[in-house]
Amino acid sequence: MALNFIRRTKRAAAQKTAVPVATQTAAVRESGRVLDFVYIYEAAPMERIQLIKNGVRADGLVDLATSMHTTKDQLFRRLGLPRATVDRKARNKQNLSQEQSERVIGLMKLVGQVKTMVEQSGEPEGFDAAQWVGQWLEKPNGALGGIPPAELMDTGEGQEVVSRLLARMQSGAYA
Numbered sequence: 001m002a003l004n005f006i007r008r009t010k011r012a013a014a015q016k017t018a019v020p021v022a023t024q025t026a027a028v029r030e031s032g033r034v035l036d037f038v039y040i041y042e043a044a045p046m047e048r049i050q051l052i053k054n055g056v057r058a059d060g061l062v063d064l065a066t067s068m069h070t071t072k073d074q075l076f077r078r079l080g081l082p083r084a085t086v087d088r089k090a091r092n093k094q095n096l097s098q099e100q101s102e103r104v105i106g107l108m109k110l111v112g113q114v115k116t117m118v119e120q121s122g123e124p125e126g127f128d129a130a131q132w133v134g135q136w137l138e139k140p141n142g143a144l145g146g147i148p149p150a151e152l153m154d155t156g157e158g159q160e161v162v163s164r165l166l167a168r169m170q171s172g173a174y175a
Helices: 004-017 037-042 045-054 058-067 072-079 083-091 098-121 129-136 156-171
Strands: none
Touching: 037 098, 045 098, 058 072, 058 083, 058 098, 072 083, 072 098, 098 129, 098 156
């Protein structure tokens, strides 16, 4: 299934908040059917809030897991999402709750952050940010007291800690 859940969510957000069409980009690249993580990362906070309030399509999580080269179950564990609930909502083409959507959008924002960092470095050729984040999250990290960043993905505060860690890595202040 294409990642149309983001496109529909953005469309609904635009209708509710009257976000100018010029500021919206396609959340799905038709040719590659790849999530536009950079859109989520660079979106204004009010846009992200509206996406979260509208809810992320549950059936799109399979595509997110695939893009991160992980399993659906592993993604659900990372984000603290109940499998039965998400599976039921996916079958019924429903959106996740606001709280669940916030965790998903937060993870997508982290992937967008990494993709942007690599693009700014000037050497993005062949780099798959979603795959890299998927693998990096699982590795114990000394800057986090030896725990894998994945253990922090189920809260917004934890995602902020990981985001700041990534920024420190980019600046060379990683410790």
